[in-house]
Amino acid sequence: MQPSPADARLQVRDLHHAFARHRVLQGIDLSLHAGECGVLLGANGSGKSTLLAVLATRLRVQKGSYQLLGLDVRESAEEMRGRLLFVGHHTHLYGHLTPLENLLFFADLQLITASEERLRAVVAAVGLEKFAEQPVRWFSAGMRKRLALGRMLLRQPELLLLDEPYSALDRQGVIWLNQVLQSYLTAGGMLLMASHDPERIAALPHRQLYLRRGRLVQSLEDEP
Amino acid sequence: MIKWFSKWHGVVFVATLLTLLTGLWLVLSAPADYQQGDAVRILYIHVPAAKMSLLSYLFLTVASGMYLWRRQEPWDILAEASVSVGAAFTALTLASGSIWGKPMWGAWWAWDARLTSMLVLLILFMGLMALRNALEDPHKAARATAVLAIIGAVDLPIIHYSVVWWRTLHQPPSFAGPAKQTITGDLLPPLLVMSVAFILLGAWLLMVKSREVAARRAWETLETERLEQSHG
Amino acid sequence: MSKLLRAAYRIAWKDVVGDWRRRATLSSMLFFAIAVLVVFQVAFDPDRLEATRLLPGLLWVTILFTSLMGLGRVFQAEEEDGALEGLLLSAVPRGVLFLGKWSGNLLLTLLVELALLPLTLVLFNVDVWGQLPAIVGILLLGTLGLTGLGVLLAAMTQTARSRETLLALLLLPLTAPLLIAGVQALAALLQPGGEVEPWLRLLVIFDLVYLALAPWAFGWLVTE
Numbered sequence: 296m297q298p299s300p301a302d303a304r305l306q307v308r309d310l311h312h313a314f315a316r317h318r319v320l321q322g323i324d325l326s327l328h329a330g331e332c333g334v335l336l337g338a339n340g341s342g343k344s345t346l347l348a349v350l351a352t353r354l355r356v357q358k359g360s361y362q363l364l365g366l367d368v369r370e371s372a373e374e375m376r377g378r379l380l381f382v383g384h385h386t387h388l389y390g391h392l393t394p395l396e397n398l399l400f401f402a403d404l405q406l407i408t409a410s411e412e413r414l415r416a417v418v419a420a421v422g423l424e425k426f427a428e429q430p431v432r433w434f435s436a437g438m439r440k441r442l443a444l445g446r447m448l449l450r451q452p453e454l455l456l457l458d459e460p461y462s463a464l465d466r467q468g469v470i471w472l473n474q475v476l477q478s479y480l481t482a483g484g485m486l487l488m489a490s491h492d493p494e495r496i497a498a499l500p501h502r503q504l505y506l507r508r509g510r511l512v513q514s515l516e517d518e519p
Numbered sequence: 520m521i522k523w524f525s526k527w528h529g530v531v532f533v534a535t536l537l538t539l540l541t542g543l544w545l546v547l548s549a550p551a552d553y554q555q556g557d558a559v560r561i562l563y564i565h566v567p568a569a570k571m572s573l574l575s576y577l578f579l580t581v582a583s584g585m586y587l588w589r590r591q592e593p594w595d596i597l598a599e600a601s602v603s604v605g606a607a608f609t610a611l612t613l614a615s616g617s618i619w620g621k622p623m624w625g626a627w628w629a630w631d632a633r634l635t636s637m638l639v640l641l642i643l644f645m646g647l648m649a650l651r652n653a654l655e656d657p658h659k660a661a662r663a664t665a666v667l668a669i670i671g672a673v674d675l676p677i678i679h680y681s682v683v684w685w686r687t688l689h690q691p692p693s694f695a696g697p698a699k700q701t702i703t704g705d706l707l708p709p710l711l712v713m714s715v716a717f718i719l720l721g722a723w724l725l726m727v728k729s730r731e732v733a734a735r736r737a738w739e740t741l742e743t744e745r746l747e748q749s750h751g
Numbered sequence: 752m753s754k755l756l757r758a759a760y761r762i763a764w765k766d767v768v769g770d771w772r773r774r775a776t777l778s779s780m781l782f783f784a785i786a787v788l789v790v791f792q793v794a795f796d797p798d799r800l801e802a803t804r805l806l807p808g809l810l811w812v813t814i815l816f817t818s819l820m821g822l823g824r825v826f827q828a829e830e831e832d833g834a835l836e837g838l839l840l841s842a843v844p845r846g847v848l849f850l851g852k853w854s855g856n857l858l859l860t861l862l863v864e865l866a867l868l869p870l871t872l873v874l875f876n877v878d879v880w881g882q883l884p885a886i887v888g889i890l891l892l893g894t895l896g897l898t899g900l901g902v903l904l905a906a907m908t909q910t911a912r913s914r915e916t917l918l919a920l921l922l923l924p925l926t927a928p929l930l931i932a933g934v935q936a937l938a939a940l941l942q943p944g945g946e947v948e949p950w951l952r953l954l955v956i957f958d959l960v961y962l963a964l965a966p967w968a969f970g971w972l973v974t975e
Contacts, residue, residue: 314658316740317747351840354975355590377842385833387840391769403761404841406754430772439832587971642924649920653911658975663907666972667921670903673960674925681928681953685935 304328305350305454305485310359312345312509319345321509323359327454332476332486334496337506343489344383346506347456350487351381364453377405383458386443390432394418394442397431398449407450414449421445422471436463444472447479455479457488461495473498520593521733524726531723538716545709558622563709565615567717568608569633572640575605575721579647580672583665595661596736598668599651600728604721606644612637632683639678643671657736758843762851767858769828776824780863784817788867788874802875807937810871811930814890815897817867818860819919822901825856826909835909839973846966849902853965857898864890885940889947892954893933897926899961903968929957 305327312320319342327333335343348354350361352372361368363375388397395414402409418427421441431439440463447455455476461469476499480486490496493503505512542563552559579601586594616634617627628634647664654660770776791813797805829835838848868886872879879886904921908914932953939945 317744353836353840373842373844376840381840383833383836385836387833387837388831389765389769389828389834390831391772392765396765396768400761400765401837403754403758404838404843406758406842408754639924639927642920646917646921646924649917650908650911653908653913653917655910655912659910662972662974666968667904667907670900670925670964670968673964674928677928677953677957677960678924681931684949684953685931 304362304364305487306360306362307350308360310346310349310356310361312342312349312354312357319509320349323509323511325504325511327485327487329483329485330480332480332499332501333488333504334493334501335487335489335504335506336493337489341506342509343506344458347381347383347458347487347489350454351379351456352376353381378452379454379456380447380452381456381458382443382446382460383456384462386439388431388439388442391430393428393430394423395427397442398446401446402449405450409449417445417448418442420448437465437468440464441468441471444475447475451479451482451484453484455484455486455488457486459490460488461490461492469495521596521730524730528723528726528730531719531726535716535719535723538712538719542709542712542716545712549709555623558619561615561619563713565612565619566710567714568612568615569637570714571608571717571721572605572612572637574718575601575608576640576668576672576675578725579605579668583668586661586665587669592661592736595665596729596732597725598661598665599732600725602644602647602651602664602668603728604724606641606648607724608717608721609637609641609644613641630686632679632686635682635686636675636679639682640675643675647671755843755847758841759847759851759854762838762848763855763858766825766828766852766855770859776821777859777862780817780821780859781866783820784813784863784867785870787813787816788871792874797875799876802877803879803941804938806871806875806877806879806941807934809875810868810890810937811893811933813867813871814860814864814894815923815926815930817863818894818897818901819915819922821856821859821863822898822905822922823915823918825852825902825905830909845970845973849906849966849969852906853899853902856902857894860894860898861891864894879941882940886937889933889936889940889951889954892951892958893929896929896954896958896961899958899965900925903961903965903972906969906972928953932957 305325307323307325310320310323310325311318323342323346325333335346337343345354349356352368352375356368364378366375366378368375387401389400392400395411395418398414398417399409401407402414415424415427418424421444423438423442426434426438431442434442440460444457444460460472464472473495476486480499488496505514546560546563549560551557579598582594582598582601585591586598613634616637620629621627647667650667651660651664654663788809791805791809795801795805826835829838839845841848865887868883868890871877901918901922904918904925908917908921911917932950936947936950936954939947939950
């Protein structure tokens with residue numbers, strides 16, 4: 296039974312994460328509702344990427360709890376991976392495969408059944424139809440980023456985690472991405488992104504979350 | 520755990536020393552074997568050392584399994600320490616077997632099934648050390664060595680039986696290996712005392728090595744933090 | 752279930768197709784195998800009778816060294832643009848990922864063996880053509896376990912310094928039973944009255960143990 300998008304929720308309670316004795320996250324409380332967009336702001340090393348990696352189930356939850364759509368990460372990590380999409384600094388693309396093949400690979404590993412027309416439609420939607428049959432190796436950073444982000448069009452994820460999504464995108468790319476994200480949010484998806492430049496996100500309705508030394512704080516103004 | 524080791528390792532050391540001296544005195548005062556002569560005395564080192572090699576590996580397997588399950592650092596420290604201890608005992612087993620073999624077989628080495636298995640065990644211990652050293656990330660190193668230790672634990676019996684089959688089915692053994700000698704009567708008390716001494720020695724080595732590993736890791740953490748702070 | 756198999760197949764497909772398009776591993780493995788054969792011939796210069804006696808050991812040693820070369824590259828493909836992270840974020844269990852990587856490597860290794868075998872018989876002038884199916888069967892049994900253990904060790908040493916040396920150091924002692932059983936099985940096959948069966952049993956035991964253990968071990972290895 297698919298839970299309807301209306302009760303789709305993310306809940307994080309008292310989340311901690313440490314690399315050896317180096318504490319990176321020190322008690323994060325966070326929740327997101329359907330159609331909500333949170334933007335993580337904070338200096339380098341404040342824990343943004345670690346938080347996203349834990350939410351993407353890439354890193355184990357060491358202490359605290361994390362639930363997505365009522366699923367607990369300690370029991371149903373695989374199922375959660377099927378419901379969320381993470382696009383970070385890496386695009387996870389294979390250079391020797393074409394955009395179509397890369398999407399097919401992604402679909403099969405996410406257990407999504409996608410017809411060739413569907414794959415071609417996605418490639419067209421990210422503006423790469425002219426290059427659909429060429430190995431990704433020759434693509435520019437911006438083209439790769441578009442393709443990586445285009446994965447969300449294959450099947451709407453319930454939670455979208457983006458780490459610096461605007462980097463490598465040109466002005467048109469930014470406009471394109473904001474449109475895609477806008478319709479994603481309207482359809483009831485949850486979005487959490489880490490970003491350095493609040494200007495580009497201004498087009499989207501969002502809630503700002505300030506992260507400092509592994510804790511969510513009220514503002515970043517008294518940053519030393 | 521490390522604190523407990525720090526408190527007790529002195530006591531264990533004294534106990535080891537006393538048992539070892541008693542054992543050696545018994546070994547040297549026991550009569551020479553009518554067939555093997557004085558060479559038999561080496562077996563009092565060889566046999567307990569071989570037992571301790573296997574015991575170390577067993578301990579390593581348990582510590583590795585516990586680490587993978589609970590992900591608590593002390594288990595990994597114990598695993599790292601038991602690799603060193605096990606390697607030392609295995610090397611001692613091979614060296615003493617070889618010294619025994621020279622007068623008995625007329626050669627330093629024979630491809631006897633047990634010696635061959637022991638040699639593979641030594642290479643495996645070396646591999647575990649090399650793997651830990653070669654991985655930069657300490658967590659990854661801990662996971663990888665734990666998995667390798669468990670694979671080795673499954674593989675070692677297969678290795679042992681395949682080597683035994685190989686040596687017996689292929690060409691029958693022309694001479695008995697050092698560990699196959701049966702020791703009875705007067706020779707039993709020194710062996711028992713030496714076995715106890717080696718168990719104590721193993722425990723003491725494990726405690727000392729664990730302390731060293733823990734101290735080195737604590738120092739490395741401090742060093743990283745100092746570097747991070749000086750870079751802002 | 753079929754979706755999980757499809758995911759494993761897609762990983763193997765990606766590796767084999769990638770290898771084919773770049774002409775990378777397959778050809779270099781094959782040429783390396785030929786080089787090893789030449790070295791053997793020059794070093795031992797066997798006559799026809801000796802060659803028949805040496806053949807089992809020679810075949811297995813060549814296969815072992817050649818597969819080491821292929822194994823060194825198994826996870827290199829996943830270093831490209833965070834691909835391994837992408838795999839770990841997919842919705843399939845880790846054991847399925849292993850199954851995919853393993854079957855890709857198995858296929859490449861078997862292809863090399865199929866080319867190597869007739870070449871060896873011709874170059875060493877050994878007339879055992881009548882036994883060819885049985886020889887292939889024994890090689891197949893040995894290769895199953897060899898690549899299963901090998902791919903696991905390749906994952907283990909992927910980010911290590913001087914990983915190729917380390918891989919050899921770990922693989923060679925652990926495959927001792929395989930080498931013994933494989934060589935003895937071939938030797939028993941090629942001499943009249945030889946008993947093949949006990950060695951086949953040992954090969955099967957080795958295969959079963961590793962194919963049962965390796966997917967789990969891979970999961971423990973990559974879970975951070």
